[in-house]
Amino acid sequence: MIGRLNHVAIAVPDLEAASASYANTLGAKVSAPQPEPDHGVTVVFVELPNTKIELLHPLGADSPIAGFLAKNPAGGIHHVCYEVDDILAARDKLKAEGARVLGDGEPKIGAHGKPVLFLHPKDFFGTLVELEQV
Numbered sequence: 001m002i003g004r005l006n007h008v009a010i011a012v013p014d015l016e017a018a019s020a021s022y023a024n025t026l027g028a029k030v031s032a033p034q035p036e037p038d039h040g041v042t043v044v045f046v047e048l049p050n051t052k053i054e055l056l057h058p059l060g061a062d063s064p065i066a067g068f069l070a071k072n073p074a075g076g077i078h079h080v081c082y083e084v085d086d087i088l089a090a091r092d093k094l095k096a097e098g099a100r101v102l103g104d105g106e107p108k109i110g111a112h113g114k115p116v117l118f119l120h121p122k123d124f125f126g127t128l129v130e131l132e133q134v
């Protein structure tokens with residue numbers, strides 16, 4: 001069901017510093033910061049030859065990454081995103097198998113303009129999983 005690794009997301013306490021580190025120290029191509037108010041984050045995309053890194057920073061009062069950063073103040077890997085062909089079919093199969101789909105269970109449009117869903121980290125070995133329909 002899952003296909004390519006679309007991105008790995010890293011929650012960071014200082015988006016400007018993290019962006020500069022990826023650009024200058026690691027020599028990667030980084031985007032300008034992009035606010036995603038529907039997701040409660042500001043994101044910087046790091047383009048790699050075979051995948052992407054999302055640098056995430058909380059946006060607004062109810063950011064879903066605020067708790068994670070409180071527990072990991074230096075930052076850390078927050079989620080992995082796998083591509084699927086049909087997100088509703090994937091969701092229904094996962095729910096039937098007992099996996100918890102987060103939020104109201106309906107896909108939202110993600111940072112790449114495609115439908116996304118999140119799966120509870122406790123159901124996937126301590127890793128928050130995002131699915132993106134491509």
Ligand SMILES: CC[C@@H](C(=O)O)C(=O)SCCNC(=O)CCNC(=O)[C@H](O)C(C)(C)COP(=O)(O)OP(=O)(O)OC[C@H]1O[C@@H](n2cnc3c(N)ncnc32)[C@H](O)[C@@H]1OP(=O)(O)O
Pocket residue numbers: 009036039041043054056064065066067068071077078079081102103109110111112116118120121122126127128130
């Ligand atoms: C940029 C847009 C978009 C894209 O297109 O790519 C994005 O990626 S948006 C990214 C941000 N959005 C989300 O993360 C949405 C889904 N997340 C959530 O709904 C919540 O963050 C959560 C996963 C339900 C966690 O909620 P929270 O309130 O922070 O924590 P809990 O106390 O409920 O956590 C329970 C349990 O799970 C552990 N946990 C929490 N987050 C993670 C994580 N990222 N990775 C691994 N484990 C995580 C947490 O530590 C708790 O464990 P215990 O302490 O053992 O109970």
Ligand SMILES: [Co+2]
Pocket residue numbers: 007009054079081130
């Ligand atoms: Co993501």
